[in-house]
Amino acid sequence: MLLPVKSPSFIMSLGEGATPLILTRRLNTHFGLHVLRIKDESRNPTLSFKDRGLCAAISKHLELGAEAFALPSAGNAAVSTSAYCAVAGVPAHIFMPEDTPQQFFNDCKMYGAVTHSTPGTISDSGRVMRQENGNWVDLSTTKEPYRVEGKKTLAFEIAEQLEWNVPDVIICPTGGGTALIGIWKGLEELEAIGLIGKERPRLYAAQSEGCAPVVAAFESNASTIKAWDNGQTQAYGLRVPSPFAGRLILAALRRSGGGAIAITESEIVPTRHFVAKMEGIDICPEAAVAIAGLRNLIESGMVDHDEDIVVLNTGAGVKYS
Ligand SMILES: Cc1ncc(COP(=O)(O)O)c(C=O)c1O
Structure with a gap:
């Protein structure tokens, strides 16, 4: 395996x-x-290649009991998370820099995710996400x-x-x-x-x-x-x-x-x-x-x-x- x-x-x-x-x-x-x-x-x-990682991560965390997910993203990981959370029927909370191309926000919303537009880079998006301290599994890059x-x-x-x-x-x-x-x-x-x-x-x-x-x-x-x-x-x-x-x-x-x-x-x-x-x-x-x-x-x-x-x-x- x-x-x-x-x-x-x-x-x-x-x-x-x-x-x-x-x-x-x-x-x-x-x-x-x-x-x-x-x-x-x-x-x-x-x-995008983000689907490989997010399919594996969301599936495994669901197996471990997760009920909601969140991540800061530059765009592609956000869309991927939104789609896999849609398949699973669980909430996705997305935090992206405000200058991320609009298409990424649109795609996340289409899949039913809650999106947050934050000033600065992905590091700042991560900070805002952690301040919200929601009841979710944090899918930040390499933190799980x-x-x-x-x-x-x-x-x-x-x-x-x-x-x-x-x-x-x-x-x-x-x-x-x-x-x-x-x-x-x-x-x-x-x-x-x-x-x-x-x-x-x-x-x-x-x-x-x-x-x-x-x-x-x-x-x-x-x-x-x-x-x-x-x-x-x-x-x-x-x-x-x-x-x-x-x-x-x-x-x-x-x-x-x-x-x-x-x-x-x-x-x-x-x-x-x-x-x-x-x-x-x-x-x-x-x-x-x-x-x-x-x-x-x-x-x-x-x-x-x-x-x-x-x-x-x-x-x-x-x-x-
Ligand atoms: C299209 C694309 N290529 C490359 C990268 C960088 O990937 P990694 O964070 O795995 O180094 C990203 C990350 O957002 C991406 O969206």
């Missing part, structure tokens, strides 16, 4: 996961790469264990889609770090049950220079992440000034032999449009950060042209338009 829910009756599935690992046909040639794949997480039920458990399925699927091999490199747009931590844990479990060997992909966290606390900590060889002041980026999911699981994020990056890369904010929109024109995929701004990060990694020689690369498209561009 690699996932936490024991009784199938508690699994609130909407058909999350099993997303395609798309072999690029033109972008790879443009970058001079042999193999570049995009794991297209926009195909999940609420159009089961969202990361759900994110392990990213590693399971990528390895399975490569016939139980791992790529050389995985690039994750990183905010709170659930994908990075989950992928690393998932690979360890695959090795423990003998489906892969000791080989690991190098994991890279991609962030915008507008809010890059993981990159700053990695580059200064720190073991914890210092809060980033006045974080601003249009890749809203990456505006996490103080990731709670800093130590785990840095450990996964270092143990994998990978690293962290920041790109300039002005690269985000052109990169998103470029990928759409080259591959027919409307990636989210966060994934544009990862693709621009890949370009920087190639130019700086940290990624070789003959390596097998996977980039996560963590969500759908359409929500931000």
